[in-house]
Amino acid sequence: MKTNLDLINECDNFPYYENGPEEYTKLRSTCWELHLEEGSGPYGYMRQSVVESMPWDHDVWQIDSERKSIAPVPKRYSHTQGEIIRETLEKAKTESIFQILRGWRNELYPVHGPYSSRKPMVSMERAGSALFGINTYGVHMTAYVCTPQEGMKIWVPRRARNKQTYGGMLDNTVAGGLSTGEKPFECLVREAAEEGSFSEQLVRSNAKACGTVSYFHIRDARAGGEAGLLQPECQYVFDMEIGAEVIPKPGDNEVEDFYLWTVDEVKRALAGGQFKPNCAAVLLDFFIRRGILTAENEKDYMEIVSRLHRKLPFPTP
Template sequence: MATASEPPRFSLLDIVNQCDSFPYASDPALDGLSFLTFIVDEIPVGRIHSSLVPHLVAFNQQSRPVFHITDLTIAFMPWLADYESRSDAIAQMLDEWRKDTDSFPALKGWRAELYGVYTHIDNPATTKGGAALAIERSACGLFGIHAYGIHLNGYVRTGPKASDVQMWIARRSKTKPTYPGMLDNMVAGGMGFGHSPRYTAVKECMEEATIPAHLAENALPVGTISYTKLSKNCTETQPETQIVYDLELSADVVPTPCDTEVEDFRLWTMDQVKGAIRRGEFKPNCACVCLHFMVRHGVLTPENEPDYLDIVHRLHRRIEYPGPKKWPTFNEIL
């Protein structure tokens, strides 16, 4: 593991590039990629790699085919016109696919948790909670579905200025399937379909950091970061928006691991956080949440960071797929 005395390996913009790695429209690298557009209700909602097409064609060999496949697009057949039938069809296909995790390594991380695929037209006869369908969380990258989560900065004030702050940083458990042992924000969690951001933030505060609800409810939503990740083998994309919360804690509140996701917590100065980011010790999207915090708290400035303008733009990639206008909350009964 890198030590604090090691020289920085990355610029802050390098780290943003690791998180937001899918090429932009003007980038010639786009021509080397091979994705079809996943369309629902005539609206693009994701990207499916061409290597999946034979598997979709194979699944289509039934009395009523599920997908309409062209050279550029994959859409549902017209008979799959509502939330239930679309979600069922995808679930059936993924049940087949997960038996063959050599072909679909992403499905090794099966979560048994649904993510909503939102649409512009919230018609209660065909949608549920604004979603045109829901899909197993671990399959979102295969379809390039826009995923949502919350990240929460726990921080302690050390002086009168907004930049006089220290942050609680978590180290991820070494047994986590993704980014084991890397640094993370105090609390983070995916937005399971039917949960609101606020509910998710308060629930994860308890589960991951043993912060009780009466404290967690002081967390304030302060914006979002958004980015699109391209997998290393260029076959999966993951557009994501993280709703960011700041939770000011008094010095006597010490977060403690509750479930098995976090190894430990440390309270760090902004310089310590920046150093660890530049040594590549953070999970990249968590580093981006820290950069967003440093921008909002005046720690990074237009004068002290050469990539300031690029970093701020890139932390807010516009993702063109529709999002929810109202977060569904039907799963929030405790």
């Protein structure tokens, strides 16, 4: 059975250092940095194997082996940085170089620049984000019902078993990636309709923003594609209390079923390793905020709280 710290270690599984983000410099001995024009960077960490396999066009990419840095150079060509990245990933997909690109989404993820800028530096295909090791963003919501007999009960979906990533595992009530130009709450409204058939009015009236959960994940085989790719992430988290009459239903092919479980049932599923790693982390954050997980009943409480809010190495919006 997994402990709560085991669950954190499975999600936030890049080595954790108490000294803070400066310890990410240890990555530079094994990874390459993604740089962009008009930015201090880096904006992503790339595995050596990815750099060796990617079909770089040296007319539009600056590859510095000494500094171990990669940068698109639009001044050498008529394309923008984003177009250079897109064409490179499309070529890699056409040539079947990376398994992860089989899950091509036609969905763009932002790469954010300096903290003072609200606009992303560039956008790239979601399926290629882990190849470049950029920060990615999403929304996760826990929907719950307060019952007089059994106390709080949580709606838990099971991911479709044929889903490329973490097929058949348990998830948060609603979750999804944040695309370029999308605001977190609007993304939540969309995902809630698609995944749980929740009405827009219900979500807008009842969903409450509850901060973020951030972690640095190293993908394993369950994530689909190559294992070992780097995926730092920040999730905007929401809670939504609903009445017993509201029953979520799968609205697309990504969710197989929903279960209404007591807190103890959710805890047992967590301990059994049934949840997708980042969904387990979001549920632990929910338990902490609700006073279910405390310093009195969890010996690793301080480390768990810290690890749920890791300082990521790249600029965030």
